[in-house]
Amino acid sequence: MVKDDWRYPLNFLFMVDFQWGSEHASASFIEVSGLKVSLPDDRVREKIRIESSKESTAQKETGGIPAGADTKLTLKRPLEPVDEKITHWVNRCMMFIGGEQIQPGQLIVKLVNTHHEVTAAWLCSNAYPVDWELSSLDAKDSRLAIETLTLMYASLKRIQ
Numbered sequence: 001m002v003k004d005d006w007r008y009p010l011n012f013l014f015m016v017d018f019q020w021g022s023e024h025a026s027a028s029f030i031e032v033s034g035l036k037v038s039l040p041d042d043r044v045r046e047k048i049r050i051e052s053s054k055e056s057t058a059q060k061e062t063g064g065i066p067a068g069a070d071t072k073l074t075l076k077r078p079l080e081p082v083d084e085k086i087t088h089w090v091n092r093c094m095m096f097i098g099g100e101q102i103q104p105g106q107l108i109v110k111l112v113n114t115h116h117e118v119t120a121a122w123l124c125s126n127a128y129p130v131d132w133e134l135s136s137l138d139a140k141d142s143r144l145a146i147e148t149l150t151l152m153y154a155s156l157k158r159i160q
Contacts, residue, residue: 007119013112016075018086020105025085027077030146032109034073035122037156072150073107073124079134079145090129090149104128107153110160118160126154 014032018025080087093102107124131150135143 007113010113011111013114015110015112017108017110018089018105019108020089020103023085023089025089027080027086029075029077031076032073034071035109035124035156036071071153071156072130073109073127073153075149075151076146077149079147086149090132093129094132102128104154107151108159120158121160123157123159124151124153124155125157127151 014029016027016029016032018027082088082091089103089105092100096102104126105128107127109122109124110118111120113119128151129149130152131148133148133150135146135148137145
């Protein structure tokens with residue numbers, strides 16, 4: 001997209017790509033929250049200033065800014081089938097299926113325009129699920145069953 005064609009992006013046109021090694025999946029969500037980077041206090045800022053010539057491991061690996069120990073990305077969508085790729089990855093991570101280690105993934109959150117062209121994108125590196133929740137089941141209500149997936153991520157970088 002040429003800078004002259006820039007339009008302020010709308011926050012309701014977006015998609016999320018998941019990558020784990022050679023595996024890849026894209027999904028639609030009704031809500032994404034938690035894209036943020038923050039420095040917790042002045043001592044951290046001072047340490048970064050003093051050690052500015054050294055890069056953190058996260059910066060070396062991804063070029064992103066370390067997001068912090070408590071950076072969570074929350075994704076909400078209608079409940080998907082259990083054999084869907086993202087659901088399968090979440091189950092493997094949350095249940096330690098087969099005694100395997102948790103396989104972190106890379107997530108790319110993309111804002112798109114009305115022509116489905118990417119206008120902005122963020123890479124969340126080394127993401128893994130820490131919480132899954134299903135919306136309340138209520139016989140008096142006729143809403144979609146919504147699953148909420150919360151992931152931790154190590155660094156965040158705007159890539160577009």
